[in-house]
Amino acid sequence: MSNHVPSTREQCVEADASDPLGAFRDRFQLPEGVIYLDGNSLGALPRHTLERVERTITQEWGQGLIRSWNDAAWFTKPTDVGDRIAPLVGAASGEVVVADSTSASLFQVLVSALRMRPDRSVIVSERDNFPTNLYMIQGTQELLAGAGRQLDRRLIHDDGPTLDEVLDDDVAAVVLTHVNYRTGRMYDMAAITEKVHAAGALMIWDLCHSVGAVPVSLGAAGADFAIGCTYKYLNGGPGSPSFVWVPQRHHDPARPALTGWQGHAKPFEFTVDYEPAPGITRFRVGTPQLLSLAGLEASLDIWDDVDMAQVRVKSLALTDLFIALVETRLSGHGIEVVCPREHDRRGSQVSLRIDGGYPIMQALIERGVIGDFRAPDLMRFGFTPLYLGYADVWDAVSVLEEILTSGVWQEERFARRGAVT
Numbered sequence: 230m231s232n233h234v235p236s237t238r239e240q241c242v243e244a245d246a247s248d249p250l251g252a253f254r255d256r257f258q259l260p261e262g263v264i265y266l267d268g269n270s271l272g273a274l275p276r277h278t279l280e281r282v283e284r285t286i287t288q289e290w291g292q293g294l295i296r297s298w299n300d301a302a303w304f305t306k307p308t309d310v311g312d313r314i315a316p317l318v319g320a321a322s323g324e325v326v327v328a329d330s331t332s333a334s335l336f337q338v339l340v341s342a343l344r345m346r347p348d349r350s351v352i353v354s355e356r357d358n359f360p361t362n363l364y365m366i367q368g369t370q371e372l373l374a375g376a377g378r379q380l381d382r383r384l385i386h387d388d389g390p391t392l393d394e395v396l397d398d399d400v401a402a403v404v405l406t407h408v409n410y411r412t413g414r415m416y417d418m419a420a421i422t423e424k425v426h427a428a429g430a431l432m433i434w435d436l437c438h439s440v441g442a443v444p445v446s447l448g449a450a451g452a453d454f455a456i457g458c459t460y461k462y463l464n465g466g467p468g469s470p471s472f473v474w475v476p477q478r479h480h481d482p483a484r485p486a487l488t489g490w491q492g493h494a495k496p497f498e499f500t501v502d503y504e505p506a507p508g509i510t511r512f513r514v515g516t517p518q519l520l521s522l523a524g525l526e527a528s529l530d531i532w533d534d535v536d537m538a539q540v541r542v543k544s545l546a547l548t549d550l551f552i553a554l555v556e557t558r559l560s561g562h563g564i565e566v567v568c569p570r571e572h573d574r575r576g577s578q579v580s581l582r583i584d585g586g587y588p589i590m591q592a593l594i595e596r597g598v599i600g601d602f603r604a605p606d607l608m609r610f611g612f613t614p615l616y617l618g619y620a621d622v623w624d625a626v627s628v629l630e631e632i633l634t635s636g637v638w639q640e641e642r643f644a645r646r647g648a649v650t
């Protein structure tokens with residue numbers, strides 16, 4: 230499938246019939262008549278999530294009450310669940326912990342990295358990074374300025390400056406997102422990490438659009454810290470917690486920003502002074518979001534059975550198909566495909582730049598083809614191989630073709646904007 234792009238709907242149906250990942254679709258509950266191309270924003274609902282969350286509510290909470298901290302292993306959930314995420318990001322057991330939000334997790338690891346490079350004064354990131362990363366860097370600068378440490382923020386961009394141009398021996402840490410949220414462009418994690426290390430800086434990766442989307446090898450790349458969310462490709466559910474990866478070699482030197490009691494070495498001794506727990510546990514802060522964690526556990530039951538290499542092959546085949554269909558069937562509509570053509574630079578999404586992107590996306594959603602829109606002009610489509618097939622891609626492009634040809638998207642109601650796009 231990776232080399233041959235179907236050119237008829239029949240060929241798409243045949244490709245679905247021989248798809249080694251085809252059976253996973255039944256493990257998700259998707260509404261009838263919907264083609265869901267927004268799993269890069271919020272993943273779909275696994276069928277047994279409801280039962281799993283209900284068990285936590287009715288049995289573990291309702292019956293077990295406070296006893297469940299031990300009996301249902303609530304207390305060690307953040308690291309137990311972290312161990313289940315570890316294989317998806319090329320991490321070892323004991324290197325991943327789940328908690329909080331990606332933004333908070335970035336603060337935790339950024340402050341750790343800055344403390345490990347006390348004599349350096351620059352944080353590098355990129356202008357096109359997801360804004361929360363840029364804001365968290367600014368907040369950290371402000372905070373540390375108050376403590377007498379002045380830090381500069383240098384931002385790279387495709388139009389310059391490049392990473393090579395900003396890296397020098399003032400740089401303490403580099404914060405990049407592996408797969409860009411707008412364009413789906415993927416960085417070479419190992420090559421960039423090596424370059425950053427050559428300058429003596431530490432490398433922090435945001436994996437929000439990578440985990441469950443592309444194979445990730447944090448350990449092999451020699452990265453220093455990583456964070457990511459679990460509600461996109463991992464399908465953990467709305468608001469499911471983020472994760473933090475810290476390789477074992479940094480566990481002792483790393484001092485996270487937030488020194489909460491659940492990251493303490495002996496939380497139930499209730500001592501007056503903070504003492505960091507050994508290992509990744511020191512990246513815990515307070516009481517974990519146990520209902521959200523139950524949803525995440527349900528989705529990881531699916532991931533336990535998934536071969537990430539198969540996901541990658543199908544993801545590239547689906548995005549290749551979508552790009553080919555847009556270019557052949559929708560030429561003449563002024564669409565620009567915004568994502569790298571090279572497989573090794575593409576994540577699992579395709580964005581289309583077109584005038585009227587917002588109302589066109591609303592017209593698509595009204596017809597059951599759900600993607601999203603990112604200002605100023607990008608329609609974004611995520612491809613999730615566990616519950617999407619080749620015929621879905623064909624049908625989605627057919628609906629887009631109908632909308633563009635008929636001009637229905639110009640009706641006034643499609644221009645109305647909700648708070649979330």
Ligand SMILES: Cc1ncc(COP(=O)(O)O)c(C=O)c1O
Nearest residue numbers: 330331332359406410435437458
């Ligand atoms: C690259 C990236 N980082 C971070 C976030 C958001 O993080 P949080 O979990 O704090 O909302 C997103 C959200 O879409 C993202 O795309």
